[in-house]
Amino acid sequence: MKSFAFAFLALLAFAAPAAANFTGPVAPATWTVTNLGTLTGGSPTLGSAIFSTTQLTMTGSNSLSPLGDSPSCAGGFFQTLGPCQLQVTNNQPGTYSFSWSYLTSDAAGPGGDLFGVIVDSNRIQLSDPGGANAQSGTRTFAAASSFGWFINCSDCIGGSATSTISQFTFASAIPEPQTYALLVAGMLAGALRLRARRPDLAVDPA
Amino acid sequence: MSIDSPRRPWAALCIASLIAAAALAGCGGGSGSSASGTDVSPNGAGETKAVLAENDPSNPIQILSSQPSLVSGGNALVQVALPAGTAASGVKVVAAGSDQTSRFKEMSPGKLLGVVQGLPVGASSIDVVPVAGGANLATVSVRNWPIEGPIVSGPHQTPFFCQTQQFALPDGSTLGPALDANCSVATKITYMYRATSGGALKPLPSPSALPADVAMTTTTAGVTVPFVVRVTTSTVDRGIYQNAVLFDPTSESAPTPLSPPKAWNRRLIAIEGFGCPGGWYIQGGAQGNLALAGFDFSLLSVDRLAEGNAMFANTLMHASNNCNAVLESEAAMMSKEAFVEEFGVPDFTVSAGCSGGSYGSAQPADRIPALFDAVMILCTFPDPLSIAFSGSDGHLLTHLFFATNTGVFSDAQIAAITGYKSVRAFTDAANQSGRTDPVPGRVDYPGYASAPFNAIVPVGLRYDPIANPKGIRGTVYDASKNIYGVDPATGFALRPFDNVGVQYGLDALNAGVIDVNQFILLNSQVGGYDQDANYVLGRTVGDAGAMLRAQQSGLQLGGNGGLASIPVFDISGIYNDDSGYHYQWFHFAQRDRMAQMNGNADNHVMWRGNPVPAEPAWKAFIDWVVAYKADSAAGTQREKVIRNKPIQDGCWDGTTFIAERQTLSSAPDTSCNALFPSWRAPRLAAGGPVAANIPKCDLKPVDAADYKVPVTAQQLAAIRRIFFTGVCDWSKPGNRTGVVPNGSFGPSTENLVFTNP
Numbered sequence: 001m002k003s004f005a006f007a008f009l010a011l012l013a014f015a016a017p018a019a020a021n022f023t024g025p026v027a028p029a030t031w032t033v034t035n036l037g038t039l040t041g042g043s044p045t046l047g048s049a050i051f052s053t054t055q056l057t058m059t060g061s062n063s064l065s066p067l068g069d070s071p072s073c074a075g076g077f078f079q080t081l082g083p084c085q086l087q088v089t090n091n092q093p094g095t096y097s098f099s100w101s102y103l104t105s106d107a108a109g110p111g112g113d114l115f116g117v118i119v120d121s122n123r124i125q126l127s128d129p130g131g132a133n134a135q136s137g138t139r140t141f142a143a144a145s146s147f148g149w150f151i152n153c154s155d156c157i158g159g160s161a162t163s164t165i166s167q168f169t170f171a172s173a174i175p176e177p178q179t180y181a182l183l184v185a186g187m188l189a190g191a192l193r194l195r196a197r198r199p200d201l202a203v204d205p206a
Numbered sequence: 207m208s209i210d211s212p213r214r215p216w217a218a219l220c221i222a223s224l225i226a227a228a229a230l231a232g233c234g235g236g237s238g239s240s241a242s243g244t245d246v247s248p249n250g251a252g253e254t255k256a257v258l259a260e261n262d263p264s265n266p267i268q269i270l271s272s273q274p275s276l277v278s279g280g281n282a283l284v285q286v287a288l289p290a291g292t293a294a295s296g297v298k299v300v301a302a303g304s305d306q307t308s309r310f311k312e313m314s315p316g317k318l319l320g321v322v323q324g325l326p327v328g329a330s331s332i333d334v335v336p337v338a339g340g341a342n343l344a345t346v347s348v349r350n351w352p353i354e355g356p357i358v359s360g361p362h363q364t365p366f367f368c369q370t371q372q373f374a375l376p377d378g379s380t381l382g383p384a385l386d387a388n389c390s391v392a393t394k395i396t397y398m399y400r401a402t403s404g405g406a407l408k409p410l411p412s413p414s415a416l417p418a419d420v421a422m423t424t425t426t427a428g429v430t431v432p433f434v435v436r437v438t439t440s441t442v443d444r445g446i447y448q449n450a451v452l453f454d455p456t457s458e459s460a461p462t463p464l465s466p467p468k469a470w471n472r473r474l475i476a477i478e479g480f481g482c483p484g485g486w487y488i489q490g491g492a493q494g495n496l497a498l499a500g501f502d503f504s505l506l507s508v509d510r511l512a513e514g515n516a517m518f519a520n521t522l523m524h525a526s527n528n529c530n531a532v533l534e535s536e537a538a539m540m541s542k543e544a545f546v547e548e549f550g551v552p553d554f555t556v557s558a559g560c561s562g563g564s565y566g567s568a569q570p571a572d573r574i575p576a577l578f579d580a581v582m583i584l585c586t587f588p589d590p591l592s593i594a595f596s597g598s599d600g601h602l603l604t605h606l607f608f609a610t611n612t613g614v615f616s617d618a619q620i621a622a623i624t625g626y627k628s629v630r631a632f633t634d635a636a637n638q639s640g641r642t643d644p645v646p647g648r649v650d651y652p653g654y655a656s657a658p659f660n661a662i663v664p665v666g667l668r669y670d671p672i673a674n675p676k677g678i679r680g681t682v683y684d685a686s687k688n689i690y691g692v693d694p695a696t697g698f699a700l701r702p703f704d705n706v707g708v709q710y711g712l713d714a715l716n717a718g719v720i721d722v723n724q725f726i727l728l729n730s731q732v733g734g735y736d737q738d739a740n741y742v743l744g745r746t747v748g749d750a751g752a753m754l755r756a757q758q759s760g761l762q763l764g765g766n767g768g769l770a771s772i773p774v775f776d777i778s779g780i781y782n783d784d785s786g787y788h789y790q791w792f793h794f795a796q797r798d799r800m801a802q803m804n805g806n807a808d809n810h811v812m813w814r815g816n817p818v819p820a821e822p823a824w825k826a827f828i829d830w831v832v833a834y835k836a837d838s839a840a841g842t843q844r845e846k847v848i849r850n851k852p853i854q855d856g857c858w859d860g861t862t863f864i865a866e867r868q869t870l871s872s873a874p875d876t877s878c879n880a881l882f883p884s885w886r887a888p889r890l891a892a893g894g895p896v897a898a899n900i901p902k903c904d905l906k907p908v909d910a911a912d913y914k915v916p917v918t919a920q921q922l923a924a925i926r927r928i929f930f931t932g933v934c935d936w937s938k939p940g941n942r943t944g945v946v947p948n949g950s951f952g953p954s955t956e957n958l959v960f961t962n963p
Contacts, residue, residue: 069930078927079730080743108923111726112517129730130723133920154925 007121019170021054026170030090031056038054038183039063039156041072047151047160050140055166060086060113060151062160071155078155079111079129089118093173096147101136102127103162109133109156113161117141118148127161138167208803211443223654233614265345265789267332271546273948274346275956278540280325281547283463286310287435288332289343294318296337302330311464319464321547325350333864336755351954354388355443355540358950359533360688365678366444367662369491373446373521374507376437377409381446389489393440397455400433400508407435407506407885408956413455423469425452425514431469435511437460442544443537444489449545450505451650452495452514463550471514473828474545474552476538476578477505478559479524482590483641483658486529486685488677490521491662498560498779500820501584509821516552518545523570525562527660529590529641530686532759532951535570539577554831560584560779561788568769568796573760575768576945580831582824584779585788588796590762591756592898593638593787598703599634599888600624602732603710604651605741610731615724622714623728625791625891627783628748630697635787635887642703643739644669644679656739657681671738681739683752688951689759690752690963698737700758704748704902705734707934709912712893720923731929733812750941753901757943758959762899763796764945766803770843773834773851774800774810775827781816783885790814790884791896794870803944808848812868815858826853856867857882900940905932 019026028051034076041063050057061084063072071077073084090204096117106112111129119141127135141147151161256787261268271283277760286299294312298305308319322332327350333345349356366388370381376398381391397410400421411417421433436453452469453461456927461467468786479494495504502509505519522528522537542555557567557578564583571578587593617629626632633651643656650656657680659668669677678699683690687699710732715725734746756762763769776796780788793812801807813823833850834843842847855877856865864877874880890896893901908926910917912933917925925933934940949959 030875057805065930067930069926071927071930075743077730077743078924078930080733082743100787107920108927109920112728112927130727158923195870 016084018080018172021168022056025092025172026090026168032089032091034087034089035061035085036087037061037076037082037156038074039072039084040074040117041066041157044072045160047153049086049088050173053166055116055164056088056168057162057164058086058115058149058151059162059169060153061161062153062157062158063156065157067161069157071157073153073156076153076155079114080154081114081123081125081152082154084154084156085150085164086154087118087148087150091146092170094147095140095142095171095173097138097140097167097169098165099136099138099167100126100149100163100165101133101134102161102163105133106161107158110135110161112117112137112158114150114152114154115161115163116150118146118150119143120145120147122152127163136168142173144173144204214751235787262346265346267334267346269332269346272539272543272549272867276357276539276954277325277348278355278357278543279547280327280350281323281346282325282332282350282903283319283321283322283547283551284332284654284669285312287493288316288318290316292343297343298335298337298857299960300333300335302332303328313464321463327352336639341743349954351601353442353540354390354531355536356953357536357540358948358952358954359530359536360951361638361953363443363487363530363533363685364823365487365663365667367488367660369521369662370441370446373489374492374788375439381439388441389444389446390441391439393438396437397441397453398435398506400435400439400512400638407508407511410434410455416454416456421451423514424513425469425471426473427469427471427514429469429471429514433505433512436467437505440544440549442520443533443540445520445528445537446490446493446540447518447520447541447544448505449516449518449548450511451516451549452511452716461549463547466550467516467771469514469530470516470549471554472746473515474542474555475510475517476523476542476555476557476567477503477517478518478557478563479526480560480562481524481564482529482562482593482682483528483655484660484680485525485527486659486680486926487663488660489525490524490527492524493521494524494526494544494563496557496560496563496696497583499817501558501560501777501779501824502820502946503558503560503563516545516549518542523566525566525590528685529562529563529568529682530689531589531761532686532689534566535573535577538570538952539574542577554579554835556580556582556827556831558582558584561587562590564779565589565763567772569760569763571772572764572767572769572945573947573949575771577768578772579929580773580827581769581837582777582827583796584777586776586779586793586796587788588640588792588799588898589761590682591762592795593635594642595703595898595901596887596889596946597636597639597787598642598735599705599708599710600733601639601650601654602631602705602741603888604633604636605680605733606731608651608730611727614727615720619724620715621718622719622890623711624888626714626764626789626888627885630785631783631789631885634785635789638787639739641682642701643737644681644684644698645669645740648739678955680800686759686761689755689761689960691749691755691960691962693737696737700749700752701737702748702752702762704753706745706747707903707905707929708745708892708894709890709929709933710892712912718915720911722915722917726921726924726928729925750904753941754943755960756901756947757899758949759951760945760949762901764803764943765796765799765897766944767947769800770804771811771842771847772809773827773830773847774807775830775853776810776812777818777822777823778816779818781814781882783883785878789887790882791870791886791890794868794896795898798895799899802897802899802942803820804844809844809851811851812851812855813853813857814868814878816882819861840895842936883958893934895936900936900942903934903936904938905942906935909933
């Protein structure tokens with residue numbers, strides 16, 4: 001029985017496909033880049049996302065203030081998670097690990113551009129709005145349905161922020177077809193081995 | 207025992223009137239233009255002069271029970287000065303065409319007094335005409351309003367639930383079912399007496415014989431009488447009106463202004479209530495009788511009745527039944543009129559109350575000059591709005607501290623940011639914003655209660671944003687939508703709360719209790735509310751009209767109306783800055799408002815203590831009123847009030863009085879502040895005035911000089927981005943105005959401020 005369990009667990013360990021960097025199941029083409037919200041100020045620059053196989057570089061939106069220091073983002077307020085944001089998302093459940101670095105050129109500091117992750121549609125802020133203009137970290141998140149990053153230009157004036165994702169790995173929570181086949185084969189092998197040992201089990205050791 | 211009788215009991219004494227056949231031509235609809243949904247204040251904002259048509263002192267005919275244009279219930283107490291050389295028998299008094307001469311009596315040479323009856327709703331006149339015929343000797347125009355109102359409070363609130371069946375009379379019986387949709391009842395007279403064994407008053411077994419154990423009492427006028435009290439109960443302005451006064455039914459004829467109760471000392475006390483949440487859509491099933499720390503503000507206060515004072519109350523003067531000060535003022539005005547028509551004109555009328563009874567006294571006194579001649583206020587709030595506004599500031603902060611930014615601020619920082627003594631003191635006050643929240647059952651900080659209603663209001667009628675979006679809303683704003691106005695798109699009351707430019711935690715920053723980044727976080731995240739009191743990201747922009755009318759109406763106490771010229775005696779009542787929200791700063795807010803508006807608050811005296819001895823305080827208060835009323839020398843009433851002030855600020859250390867100017871301070875910088883330190887509220891801790899009477903501040907650009915701690919250029923840029931329209935400039939008055947005395951919100955078009963469509 002012990003050997004059966006061992007075989008099963010070993011198969012499970014190999015069941016979830018893993019990817020390092022933006023390759024395979026998490027290649028750039030699997031990600032969706034979206035700019036949400038409305039900028040009302042002048043000379044708007046919408047957010048952008050640039051992939052390589054090893055990193056993702058995201059730059060948030062920015063524009064001139066309609067008046068003085070008033071927000072350009074409709075419904076946006078300084079240092080408050082709001083509607084104007086660049087999102088890069090992937091609809092695959094699994095475990096996402098990455099390093100991030102953040103740098104803002106906003107004259108008012110990191111409160112003007114908030115960086116974070118979107119886990120199952122929930123935004124989690126990673127950058128510290130009261131922190132330094134350059135920030136970094138390494139994080140791991142488990143997503144049940146989707147995962148992504150955002151840069152929310154809170155009021156979308158005064159300069160933008162850039163975040164770079166690197167050392168990215170992904171482990172899917174959904175086994176691929178060949179993994180299922182391997183799992184079935186392993187279970188069959190285990191069953192055959194148990195069947196071969198059955199006579200021994202009939203002997204009462206007492 | 208109870209005896210049913212007409213609401214105007216003296217009617218039974220009058221001989222049959224001579225009914226004139228005169229038509230009522232000329233009577234009827236009011237003149238003036240209605241400005242539905244429009245501000246039509248005849249006074250400039252902050253104008254203090256009452257423009258209501260008052261008695262013309264040169265007119266031989268004087269209406270003593272009300273303003274001539276605000277008569278209610280068809281009756282009026284009238285005094286006629288006979289022309290020189292004219293005998294009383296030589297004139298007739300004709301009211302609305304009806305000869306009512308028989309109701310008048312010559313009380314002093316050349317002066318007739320009587321109660322005219324049967325005035326029609328609308329305009330009419332009272333005339334003095336020669337018996338021999340010929341031209342009128344005098345005439346006065348009057349306008350009569352239905353006894354159920356409204357007169358100046360705007361359209362009746364609907365729905366409105368009668369509570370006559372649960373209203374208990376002093377003898378334990380109830381009023382029974384209402385007679386009509388206006389919750390009317392037939393007038394009832396109840397007699398109570400005090401036994402020689404003491405205790406509360408007991409029902410008088412029979413109005414024709416005194417019980418053997420009846421106590422005697424000697425009034426302030428030196429009259430000794432059996433301690434028997436006559437209680438009248440009827441309905442006025444849709445509220446249940448009552449009065450109480452010493453009266454011996456076994457030896458006195460039914461009281462009238464021509465023969466008032468012998469033991470009445472000609473002093474009248476208005477009984478206010480308490481509370482506010484849930485004070486809407488109901489008649490009220492009880493008066494706001496309140497006894498606290500030795501102060502007994504109840505209709506049947508043994509001590510006050512024993513002195514010979516008369517008392518009156520109306521369930522709509524009790525804020526737990528009605529938290530709309532304009533309606534409350536109207537109810538008080540009409541109820542006092544009913545009293546005067548039943549007993550005559552008092553030498554003075556005072557109002558007293560604690561908590562909701564403090565604003566129940568002060569707001570009508572300010573709105574309607576001469577309604578009250580003095581107020582004694584305890585457990586003071588200037589108005590329910592000051593509770594709502596400070597609570598709304600606090601509620602936003604509880605959301606920030608305990609929901610969206612948990613753990614960012616320490617307890618000490620929270621206390622410093624909010625201005626309160628402690629987190630508990632802060633959250634208790636913040637939870638009072640539930641009275642502004644129409645969404646039932648909202649889950650928020652523990653102790654928060656949204657959409658409060660009296661249980662008599664059916665749940666099915668109440669607003670719910672999903673299930674019943676057209677339902678009635680249980681908020682201080684919606685209860686006073688006649689004043690605030692209505693958003694035509696939603697039907698909701700417009701809201702006066704505004705926090706644009708408020709730098710929350712400014713004092714805490716400058717004191718070094720929080721750092722600049724915390725200050726930035728605080729102000730970027732605090733947000734505001736939508737019309738349903740849901741949290742929103744941006745600051746709340748109050749409705750300009752609602753903010754203006756809150757002040758014109760006196761829903762936000764001005765201090766520039768009647769309060770400017772009467773004694774205001776402010777007593778701690780409750781000293782507890784640790785919890786509960788009856789905090790000391792409210793006392794100082796009221797005084798500062800009066801000082802701002804009138805140059806000083808010399809007609810305001812504050813005693814603090816825990817407790818303040820009740821009877822010495824009451825005696826000092828009445829002595830003050832008697833003294834200024836007796837001052838016949840030249841001078842304005844305000845001058846007389848101030849120069850006859852027998853008492854001064856101070857506090858009580860046990861039984862020792864410490865005479866000392868009271869100040870708002872949490873530091874032991876005076877003897878009284880060492881005993882009774884006081885804390886503040888969020889907007890005060892944001893640099894706002896203690897008066898807390900600027901609904902919307904003037905804005906100025908962010909200025910680095912405002913901050914007493916180092917602020918980097920980047921942090922300053924962040925502050926500018928948060929306050930992109932500017933920060934509050936508290937050195938300016940903002941949109942502060944003041945009350946429009948006697949302001950009307952319809953249907954009376956006289957001194958009309960606003961009419962709600």
